[in-house]
Structure formats: structure tokens, C-alpha cells
Amino acid sequence: MTNNKLKDIYNILYSHYGPQNWWPGDSPFEIMVGAILTQNTNWKNVEKAIANLKPYLDPFVLLNMDIDKLISLVRPSGFYKLKAQRLKNFLSFFVERYNGSIEEMKKTELGTMRQGLLSVPGIGMETCDSILLYALSKPVFVVDAYTKRIGVRHNIFGGNATYEGIQKIFEEGIKKDVYIYNEFHALLVKAGKENCKKRKPLCKTSPLEDLV
């Protein structure tokens, strides 16, 4: 069963904005780091932090780095003490369980991988799923605040829908395809930034306006 409305939304956004080619990042490891740093934070600020981290983008190097130094590097991304610790938490997990190897991690069964990531303090569902989809190319639909706002706005689901409820609707409503999951989420963020902000959720200029 595919949901035509979701397919329509995808097609409209894709035609309007074109491919987004996410995630912006030079390596899967950088994507993982970025996924943590971008929690409730403007991507522009994350870019600054990642620029600071560039010379040290290796799981072992970062794991062994003095916490105060790490804090100073991630500072521009905001919530810096919190995020430095969350990065450490993730790095411990990544090194202990997978020896800091993307390839090794990718061999794991998806459910196990997801459970493991979610057990890391500071990694919630969106961060976890972003890592799975964008760093590890796993077919997991990423739900975020924009996805929810736009979905409610277009009557795909109600305002009380949960993360996993929304995720299920998307995963069951469109073709299970990493490329589509990748682009769809990125397109929703793009559309959301332009038309579906917190204080003006009216989408007057949205390419989706006709659908409502």
C-alpha cells in the first residue's frame, strides 16, 4: 500500500527544489558527529564547530581528546558542554562496540544497531535515525520538527502523533528506498525552513499549498 498524498508531496518538493544531496559532510564519521552537533541547532553554527574539528575527525583521536579541548572546539554549535559529553558518549560506544569502524558497524543487523545507538546517552530517535540513514545508508525514515509541522499542516497525521507513529506512516506510505528517504527528509527540512516556521506555520508560499 502506498500513500498517494505522500508520493505527491515528495514529487512536488523534488520538482520544486531539486535533489538536496544530503548529508552535507565529507565522510560517514563526520556525518555522525554532525548529527549530534545539530541537535536543536542551526546548521550554520554546526559548520563552524565541524571546521574546528576537521583536524581531529577520527574516533580514537576525539575519544582520547581532553574534554575541555573538545568543549572549546564544539562551542559554536551551542549547548557545548552537553554536546562535547554526548560526543564522548557516542565515541565510547562506537569504539568499544565497533572498533571505531563504519564498515564493521554496517555489518550489524539494523535493529541491533538502532537499539545500541539509542542506548547512548544523548542520542535520541532523530539523531539515531539520521546516523543510520545518512552515515550508514540504512532505509530508516528520519522524522524531525519540520516533518511533524508539515505533516500536521497537510493532515497527514494529527498534532499528537508520536515519532514512531509518524515514521511508520512514511515508511509504509512510500517506497522503501534509501535515496528517497534521504531526499524526502532533506526536502521537508528545506520546505520547512522556508514556509513552515514555528511562528508562521501557514505555508503561504509553499509549493505544497495547493494540497492542503
Add this chain to the structure above:
DNA sequence: TGCCAGGCCGGGT
């Protein structure tokens, strides 16, 4: 200038 950003956690109800 204030409001907001690609969340998550812990404590209170």
C-alpha cells in the same frame, strides 16, 4: 532586536 535553530534528558504532575 528578539526569535529561532535538522533534540534530548530529567524531574514533576
Add this chain to the structure above:
DNA sequence: ACCCGGCATGGC
């Protein structure tokens, strides 16, 4: 099982 405050910098 929800709801809320805290976390913080920098862009527009």
C-alpha cells in the same frame, strides 16, 4: 504517559 525547563551560540 505527557509536559516543561534547561541547555547556548550565532544568524537573520
